[in-house]
Amino acid sequence: MINGESFLKRPLRWAQIGGGRGSQVGYIHRSAALRDSNFQLVAGAFDIDADRGRDFGGRLGVSRDRCYADLGTLLTAEAARTDGVEAVSITTPNHTHFAMALAALEAGLHVVCEKPLCFTTQEAERLVELARAKNRILGVTYGYSGYQMIQEARALVAQGKLGDVRIVTMQFAHGFHSAPVERANASTQWRVTPQFAGPTYVLGDLATHPLFLAETIVPGLKMRRLLCSRQSFVPSRAPLEDNAFVLMDYEGGAVGSLWVSAVNAGSMHGQKIRVTGSLASVEWWDEQPNQLRFEVQGEPARVLERAMDYLDEAALAEDRIGGGHPEGLFEAWSNLYARFARAMDAANRGDFDFLKTFWYPNGEAGAFGVRWVEKCAESADHGAVWVDL
């Protein structure tokens, strides 16, 4: 059980880039990173508007002289201090991620970066190589992988309870953008503008989440090829899609499908994953994260509940609130940041044996997401053809 106590000798000095007042994801990062006292927020460049960022940082308790106008200024000023930052989270819009992650790694910082890590495989490989060369941690916030019942699904697969994995069905299909709401919302506008969002909208913004859940639950699955069809039901979003279907073939004969949408009218979130093996299936829905369906062929379906003794120890280890209470996004993200902290601490101590087996959404996972998105766009733009990964 996690009680909020730090497991480091002292908290890591941490900065946030972006995530200013009113941003979608900024508070989730802070809430997750600061919850267990493993990180201390000491600096930031919180907003594209420097004055607004300084005012906001001050209200977060950051000293005003460490609320910088931009990442470049932060890196220079913090490098000159004996108590400069050691880790940074990049929580700005997509088009900034590559240059920012590169600069922060070059400066010798551990980096947590929002998804998508960057826009091209070439960029992603450069970041992964740089992190390796500098012995720094590069983490990506695939936040849903921090839910305890995802750990339980992973454990059931590892224990062979599903038999041979045959089918992975993924979905992230909400309805919030069924109309062109971006006209009145800056946070949605950049998501449908290629210059800021990258080569895709919902494929990069949403689909990479259940894609990473699949990697988490069935780590051995290696994708061989995919076929993608994408649509822009709100025409002004073209060439970026607001809906897509992807079929996938894995090595060894398993197959997968993914439906991603922002125009699934009436749906709140609609993120689900079902993994089907030769003996049984598991299914998880992010709107009811405390429950995992475990369905064994020929037996009554079971609904496994979070925090119960019958779960695997990996699923119980990250419990924060006990049974019965609903675990939420903040708890899941806190688990993720606790993992990032453990990885950063191990890297600082040079414990590379630990890092070889320790699981967290790392740069390689981020790079796979980037490659998958690239290949989806390639497939769709050639008329929904199969492309090799």
Ligand SMILES: NC(=O)c1ccc[n+]([C@@H]2O[C@H](COP(=O)([O-])OP(=O)(O)OC[C@H]3O[C@@H](n4cnc5c(N)ncnc54)[C@H](O)[C@@H]3O)[C@@H](O)[C@H]2O)c1
């Ligand atoms: N992992 C998840 O579940 C999840 C959820 C939401 C968003 N995201 C990702 O988080 C990132 C941010 O998304 P958002 O919805 O919070 O965006 P947003 O538009 O709501 O907020 C962006 C924030 O970054 C600031 N900013 C922009 N450019 C900056 C710069 N150059 N320097 C400093 N600050 C800058 C803005 O002022 C704003 O405060 C995106 O990459 C998005 O894909 C991830």
